[in-house]
Structure formats: C-alpha cells, structure tokens
Amino acid sequence: MNTIIKGALLALTGVAALVMVLLAGLISSTDADAIDDQGVQGVPAEYEPWIRRAVTACQYPELTPALMAAQIGQESGFRTGAGSHAGAQGPAQFVPGTWATWGRDADGNGRNDPHDIGDAVIAQGRLMCSLIGQAKKSTFRDDPRRLALAGYNAGWGAVQRFRGVPPITFADGETYHYVQIIMASIHKFQADSASTLTVPGSGSGPDALRRAGHYIGTPYSYGGGTPKGPSTGFCDGRNGYAGGRCAAESTVGFDCSSLVQYGYWTSVQLPRTAAAQYNATSDRPVTRGSLKPGDLVFWANQSGSIYHVGLYAGKGRVLHAPRTGRDVQVQPLDTAMPAADYHGATRP
Known part of the structure; x- marks a missing residue:
C-alpha cells in the first residue's frame, strides 16, 4: 500500500x-x-x-x-x-x-x-x-x-x-x-508449469493440455499466438486495449483460441478462432459429466455466438487465456467465465 x-x-x-x-x-x-x-x-x-x-x-x-x-x-x-x-x-x-x-x-x-x-x-x-x-x-x-x-x-x-x-x-x-x-x-x-498442472494419460487430448500448459503465466494478447508459440497481437477497435492504449500490439502472448490451436497443432490442425474451432468439432460433442483432459470447452453470448474456448484440465478446471490483462492460467470451470454462458464441449 x-x-x-x-x-x-x-x-x-x-x-x-x-x-x-x-x-x-x-x-x-x-x-x-x-x-x-x-x-x-x-x-x-x-x-x-x-x-x-x-x-x-x-x-x-x-x-x-x-x-x-x-x-x-x-x-x-x-x-x-x-x-x-x-x-x-x-x-x-x-x-x-x-x-x-x-x-x-x-x-x-x-x-x-x-x-x-x-x-x-x-x-x-x-x-x-x-x-x-x-x-x-x-x-x-x-x-x-x-x-x-x-x-x-x-x-x-x-x-x-x-x-x-x-x-x-x-x-x-x-x-x-x-x-x-x-x-x-x-x-x-509462479512456479514452473510442471508443478501447476499435472496431466495423466496419453493421447491427443492430454498431449495438447501438456503442450499448452507450458505457457501458464504467459500474458493474454488479443490476436497473438500462432502454432509456433506466443507472439504480439493487435487491436480491432474493441478488443486488445488496456488503460486506454492498445496493449496487444506490444504484448507477446496468446489469446484463447491460439492457445488451444497451439496445444493441438502437432496432432490436430484446428482453425484459428474459437467459433471456427467449435464449428470444426461440434459433430463430436461431450457432455459435462463426460469431460476428459484436453476436451474443448466453449462459452457463448446470449445470441449463441461463441466467444471463448479453453482446454478442460480435469477436476472441474479449465486451462485458458482469459482476456487482456490476464495470464494463461488454470481456473475452476464454473468461474472462469460467466456460468450462464457455458455453451458446451467437444473432443477434437
């Protein structure tokens, strides 16, 4: 103080x-x-x-x-x-x-x-x-x-x-x-990611979760991140700003969908945006009670438009890049985003 x-x-x-x-x-x-x-x-x-x-x-x-x-x-x-x-x-x-x-x-x-x-x-x-x-x-x-x-x-x-x-x-x-x-x-x-996220098992889901988990603590950057790793992003007139300035263009990191894309890239080449990732995997839905590590979890606004995606991390948690000003982190699924916006899950 x-x-x-x-x-x-x-x-x-x-x-x-x-x-x-x-x-x-x-x-x-x-x-x-x-x-x-x-x-x-x-x-x-x-x-x-x-x-x-x-x-x-x-x-x-x-x-x-x-x-x-x-x-x-x-x-x-x-x-x-x-x-x-x-x-x-x-x-x-x-x-x-x-x-x-x-x-x-x-x-x-x-x-x-x-x-x-x-x-x-x-x-x-x-x-x-x-x-x-x-x-x-x-x-x-x-x-x-x-x-x-x-x-x-x-x-x-x-x-x-x-x-x-x-x-x-x-x-x-x-x-x-x-x-x-x-x-x-x-x-x-923050302790090394190996101590903050333990992922049992093998397969594309756990492997994607482990790969993305290496970047716990990395800043959120709107439009940032590629299949090769974190990068600077951009602002679009609405997103990417902090304190009245465009933070994304000077922040090396991921946004929600690029983190998911990076995690899966070695086994599944998912598209870039959260909405596109949902469309590409929606034919393989997963119920809340059947979630497994690495499943994609989505949130949507009242009109049904997907606006956020993360990787299910087990124990009722999600690994995700929340928004500008936050870091890649593991959070309880129920509080990571507004609970009413939870749209569903898919398995790539």
Missing part, C-alpha cells in the same frame, strides 16, 4: 465488522483444487507458508500465491523493516489506521505487529480478499485483481470514482503503475 491516499482505506472501517463476519466463512469454502494447483517461487522461505495460508483463507481463486508475492515484492521488496514517509510499515506497508482494521496477531507471538511477517501477510490477504470480492460484485469491466490492487493502493473510493483502475493522470500515475508493475511481475513468482 504505497503513499497515495492511504487514508481513503479508512472508509472501509464503517463496514469492518460486516467484512470480518463474511471473511470468517471463507476458510471453509475455499476451492482446494484452485489453490493446490498454483505454485509460488522466488520468495524468501519465511514468507511462503504465510502466503499460502492467506490464499487458502480466501474463497476467490483470483487471490493466488504469485499475486500476493508480486504485491509484497512491489510494496517492500520483502523487507520487514520497510517504511514510508506516509507512515506505512512492514512488508505489506500498512498505515496505522488501516492496520487497526485488518491487523491481527496471526503468528501467535503475543504481538499484533505490521512488521511481523505472519501478521502482515495474513492482513494483506484478508484485505485483498475483501477487495477482490468488491471488485467481482461491481459492474466495472476489468480484471478483479487489477481493481483490488488499485483499491489496496489508492482506496476503493478511487476505483469507484473512475469506475476502474485510476488513469495515469491520477496521482502522478502511482496507482496506474503500481497495478501495471505487479500484474506484469506475477509470472516471475
């Missing part, structure tokens, strides 16, 4: 009691599959168990170990004695007023101290979980992770004011760059 308008977060105090009640139920409803399949690397050993504990206590799959690690790295560089001229303290950079709401003696050493790693990381996770929840319930058209990070840095009021991440013109661009830097550095803290 950097120096900007940290006092704005105190507006959360009025609802603190309600938030804490809600958070108390999060531990029992955690999606274990989503957590277990997201590794973390590059963090000091004393931080890792607390990061995992904070993530496990949150019901939202968007809060991952890599996201928390990237945020701590940006806030303090993992320095317990970090501080700022605004009074922020510890690895997660809490100001006293905000710490009074979110801080606890999580490590049981008799102190409630923002400099203690356990206390700080658990408080960070608790606040980020709450902000992600607010972001998911909002009507703001952006990645809940980006919105939560902006709220952590500038206060949720700033997110509401701009109906999204504050622009670069706000507060000399501090919040804008804070969000950009953390989102861009998440992949550095």
Whole structure:
C-alpha cells in the first residue's frame, strides 16, 4: 500500500465488522483444487507458508500465491523493516489506521505487529480478499485483481470514482503503475508449469493440455499466438486495449483460441478462432459429466455466438487465456467465465 491516499482505506472501517463476519466463512469454502494447483517461487522461505495460508483463507481463486508475492515484492521488496514517509510499515506497508482494521496477531507471538511477517501477510490477504470480492460484485469491466490492487493502493473510493483502475493522470500515475508493475511481475513468482498442472494419460487430448500448459503465466494478447508459440497481437477497435492504449500490439502472448490451436497443432490442425474451432468439432460433442483432459470447452453470448474456448484440465478446471490483462492460467470451470454462458464441449 504505497503513499497515495492511504487514508481513503479508512472508509472501509464503517463496514469492518460486516467484512470480518463474511471473511470468517471463507476458510471453509475455499476451492482446494484452485489453490493446490498454483505454485509460488522466488520468495524468501519465511514468507511462503504465510502466503499460502492467506490464499487458502480466501474463497476467490483470483487471490493466488504469485499475486500476493508480486504485491509484497512491489510494496517492500520483502523487507520487514520497510517504511514510508506516509507512515506505512512492514512488508505489506500498512498505515496505522488501516492496520487497526485488518491487523491481527496471526503468528501467535503475543504481538499484533505490521512488521511481523505472519501478521502482515495474513492482513494483506484478508484485505485483498475483501477487495477482490468488491471488485467481482461491481459492474466495472476489468480484471478483479487489477481493481483490488488499485483499491489496496489508492482506496476503493478511487476505483469507484473512475469506475476502474485510476488513469495515469491520477496521482502522478502511482496507482496506474503500481497495478501495471505487479500484474506484469506475477509470472516471475509462479512456479514452473510442471508443478501447476499435472496431466495423466496419453493421447491427443492430454498431449495438447501438456503442450499448452507450458505457457501458464504467459500474458493474454488479443490476436497473438500462432502454432509456433506466443507472439504480439493487435487491436480491432474493441478488443486488445488496456488503460486506454492498445496493449496487444506490444504484448507477446496468446489469446484463447491460439492457445488451444497451439496445444493441438502437432496432432490436430484446428482453425484459428474459437467459433471456427467449435464449428470444426461440434459433430463430436461431450457432455459435462463426460469431460476428459484436453476436451474443448466453449462459452457463448446470449445470441449463441461463441466467444471463448479453453482446454478442460480435469477436476472441474479449465486451462485458458482469459482476456487482456490476464495470464494463461488454470481456473475452476464454473468461474472462469460467466456460468450462464457455458455453451458446451467437444473432443477434437
């Protein structure tokens, strides 16, 4: 939580009691599959168990170990004695007023101290979980992770004011760059894909899933990606933009259908777009209860037009490239895209 308008977060105090009640139920409803399949690397050993504990206590799959690690790295560089001229303290950079709401003696050493790693990381996770929840319930058209990070840095009021991440013109661009830097550095803290996606069996489906899984953590790039691997994309007047600029043309990555195409290319040469991939395989439909690793899963809008595709990853999950601002990742099938938009599955 950097120096900007940290006092704005105190507006959360009025609802603190309600938030804490809600958070108390999060531990029992955690999606274990989503957590277990997201590794973390590059963090000091004393931080890792607390990061995992904070993530496990949150019901939202968007809060991952890599996201928390990237945020701590940006806030303090993992320095317990970090501080700022605004009074922020510890690895997660809490100001006293905000710490009074979110801080606890999580490590049981008799102190409630923002400099203690356990206390700080658990408080960070608790606040980020709450902000992600607010972001998911909002009507703001952006990645809940980006919105939560902006709220952590500038206060949720700033997110509401701009109906999204504050622009670069706000507060000399501090919040804008804070969000950009953390989102861009998440992949550095994600464990090797071999530990985040285990694919049993053989055949074209599992092979395609393994091949695509090597690119977990790769950025989404609209129009990017080829059968040879990730590439820069393009913007079409509607898609590929972030923060008012064309992000795709400078982002090396995949979009949803190119990731699927890449995964299958050595055995099945699927067409380029999600709609074309559905048309090419719709004569081999698969029911929800019969899904196998590597099956194609599709989402469509109300008119029936296919707009998204992913690879079924087993255990009720999908490997996919979600949208601009997100990375290739494994998510629960029910929350990867709006549940009402799920159209069906096919087997190439």
